[in-house]
Amino acid sequence: MTERMFDIAIVGGGLAGGLTALAVHRAHPQLRLALFEAGEVFGGNHRWSWFASDLDDAGTDLLASFRKTEWPGGYDVAFPAHSRTLGSAYRSLASPDFDAALRRELPQEAIRTRSRVVALAANGITLDNGEHISARTVVDCRDFQPSPHLRGGWQVFMGRNLRADTPHGLARPIVMDARVAQHDAYRFVYTLPLGAEELFVEDTYYADSPVLDRNALSGRIDRYCAAMGWHGDILGGETGVLPVITGGDFAAYRRDLREPGVVQIGARGGFTHPLTSYTLPCAVANALVLAREAMLPGEQLAALFEKRAHAHWRTMRFFRRLGRMLFDAARPDERYRIFERFYRLREPLIERFYAGAPTYGDKLRILSGKPPVPVTDAVRALLGKGSPLVHEKPQ
Structure with missing residues (x-):
């Protein structure tokens, strides 16, 4: 059995893990870090897209080195009774370009694909081949885990x-x-x-x-x-x-998955837009925060992101309520009416909605007027619990 030592070991080479590794390396090139991914490449087989308004200048700069497709002329939406062109710039990143940029920018020793992690602890990780790797800080960026608590x-x-x-x-x-x-x-x-x-x-x-x-x-x-x-x-x-998370006991969810002293970010940590399932804005924001605080002890970083996760859960409450109305108040073949009505609203509101930062006035405007679902069904949905997110992913 061999053993190696890193300052920061990041487990999961998807969007959250890759962006975190890049942000940390740019901010602290002297740190020894490693990005562990079970697959052959970073990012798997995915495409991530976002509106330019989803990110601030620092977030846009973090993604600047990735080859991506951009549409400055806006985008279209189309529904049975309403079509529209909106002016927000749109961008998209494919996983091969994500992988290529990480391999180009990260130190060679940081690139650890085909490395399946079977155990995480505050002071290191263990691979499926028995190799133990010590680390001052361990960051868990693995995928979302279905849970009866959500x-x-x-x-x-x-x-x-x-x-x-x-x-x-x-x-x-x-x-x-x-x-x-x-x-x-x-x-x-x-x-x-x-x-x-x-x-x-x-x-x-x-x-x-x-x-x-x-x-x-x-x-x-x-x-x-x-x-x-x-x-x-x-x-x-x-x-x-x-x-698409509409409710649950988030504290219980975090307790079930948490390893003491391990920093937990990404979708598994609850950092996602609960209605759209977008993760990129959260991944960018968390990568920049971790890079800024990377010199803290691992236990302090874990506590910091525990607080961030619960703060994010509270901030996203409005979207979870909308999700309950979508799934529990609208008939499945009539759910499109909710989005059709939404896309009649003012464009700045729509931008803030996707960025996860609606104002109080935005929330009132979204909920005002004739509802696209029966009022009694909406109330019943808001008072209900919804279905547990316990299904296994299809093979």
Whole structure:
């Protein structure tokens, strides 16, 4: 058995872990750090997208070195009774570019792919090959863990990269196209024009169950692309099941997963937008905070992020309530009406909503007027507990 020593060991090479490693290395290049990822590459097989308004200048700077696609001309949304173009700049980062930038910027000794961690403690980690690695600080950035302590529904999706036979003619992203059959969920298709002939098309569902029927979703993407006149070769794709958290006992959730003295951030730590399932703004903010405080002892960092997690949970209360109305007050095939109404609101409000920072006035405006769900059903949903997030991810 061998043993090595690092200042900071980061477990999980996804978005939160990779950005944290990059931020720490930039702020403290003298520290010995390592980023441990069980897979072959950092970031897995994913695409992360965000509005430019989601990040401040420091966050934008952290992502500056990543190759990404940007649309300064805004984006479109489309619903059965309402379509609109919004002016917010939109950006997207694919996991191969995420992996390439980390390998380019991090020290060689920090890159530890194909390294599955089986145990974490405040003073180090153990790999599945028996190797023990000591560290002054251990940071847990692994994926979300389903839990009976949390309530909500699921965001189920399948994405496809397509190279069309002819130019597709799409000038900007379609962030939501809900003019499609709903299939017992809030369903919309999300499309990014990545080049003159290249597209990323994703079929997304706000569903009560985490079941992902690959054949059904693939066929629906086929039909959507055919209806849009897009024909060509499939270059790749991705699937996913994300939690949409509407309530629960967050303290119990954290207690179940917490290792004493281990810093816990990322989706597993509860750092996500509970309604949209976006993690990038949280991942950026936490990476910058950890980099700023990286010289603190590990136990103090763990306590700091414990407080941040509970503060984030309190801040996101409004979104969890909206999620309960979405899942428990609206009929599945009528859930789109909630978003259709939302996208009639003023654009600055919409930007603050996605950034997770609505004002008090924004909240009143979202809830005012004729509700898109029956009032009695909305009240019942708000008073109810919702369904536990205990389903296993599909294989």
